[in-house]
Amino acid sequence: MTQEEKQLREKDNLRRSLGRTVQTLRRTINANINEWGKEKPKFMTLTFKENVLDHEVANKEFREFIKRLSRRIFKKQSGLKYTCVVERQTRGAIHYHVLFYNLPYIKFEELLKVWENGKEQRGLRINAIESIDNVGAYVVKYIEKDIQAMKNGYDTKTGKSAKEKNKKLFFQSRGLIKPTERALSAKEVAELERQLIDENAVVFEAQHENEHVGKMTYKQIKKVISLP
Incomplete structure (x- = not known):
């Protein structure tokens, strides 16, 4: 197999994988909406004051935020049910869009305090989801730019290949309901x-x-x- 043929195969495999990723994400979200108690699902956007570009640094901050928020609600580091997609804006800044399935009402000021954790000023927006026909499609749209860039086989910001980027498109908590799939005529x-x-x-x-x-x-x- 030539190097060109190998690259074409890798690109095709990547496209297939990304297609499955989008389908899995959308179906999982729709399967879990309104399935975790009486709390309305809530959509939260988290931003940094500084233009954070390092994915390892940003993702660590997100994971620590989830642990702090879980301790605030459940007195332990787990318990929150959520799906999070990672959006990378044109300037490279990393944002998190989080769909919480069982987050109770907490005053905005308290949520922001948990996110900032005594550090820099940060941004937080949150809204209860009242009625969206397809929440999965709504959430997936935030990573469409990255999906397309990865399908094209390159990073528009760094010029590196999709494999070299090694970036997670989304995070999900453990124990979510898995959608059932059947093949029908x-x-x-x-x-x-x-x-x-x-x-x-x-x-x-x-x-x-x-x-x-x-x-x-x-x-x-x-x-x-x-x-x-």
Whole structure:
């Protein structure tokens, strides 16, 4: 195998891997929304005052923040259920977008204090998620630029190959619900939709191109339960 053929194979394998990453991330998020108690899911953005470029430094700060916040809530270093995607802005600054599945209400000032930990001033935004048809797609959009850059096989900022970057696209807590996947025929899919879609169902649908199988349709069916 020539060096060029080897590089093409590595690039193709990377594209496949990134495609699976996006699918796994989106499905896992949708499987865990509203499944961890009565707390509304919350979406938090964490930023540094300084333009932090070192991924090891930034990721360590994020992990320590999760431990401090867990101790604040559960009196131990674990307990929070979350998904975090790492966004790298054009200037290289690292931001964290965190979807918490079981974070109770905490005053903003207290949250910010836990994030800053007596160090530099930092940024924090948080909102409860009231109604988003497809939370998984909403969260994934924050890493679309990095996904595309890695598919192209290079880092637009450093010129290094995707393999050399060694950057994590997302973090997730342990113990999250894993979505169940089944392969169905077109007839079976139609029958399943007939059973699930009624006047109490909200359907979210999107299409995207897959380089291996062509156009794909993603459909999420959500049951709306009316309270008495």
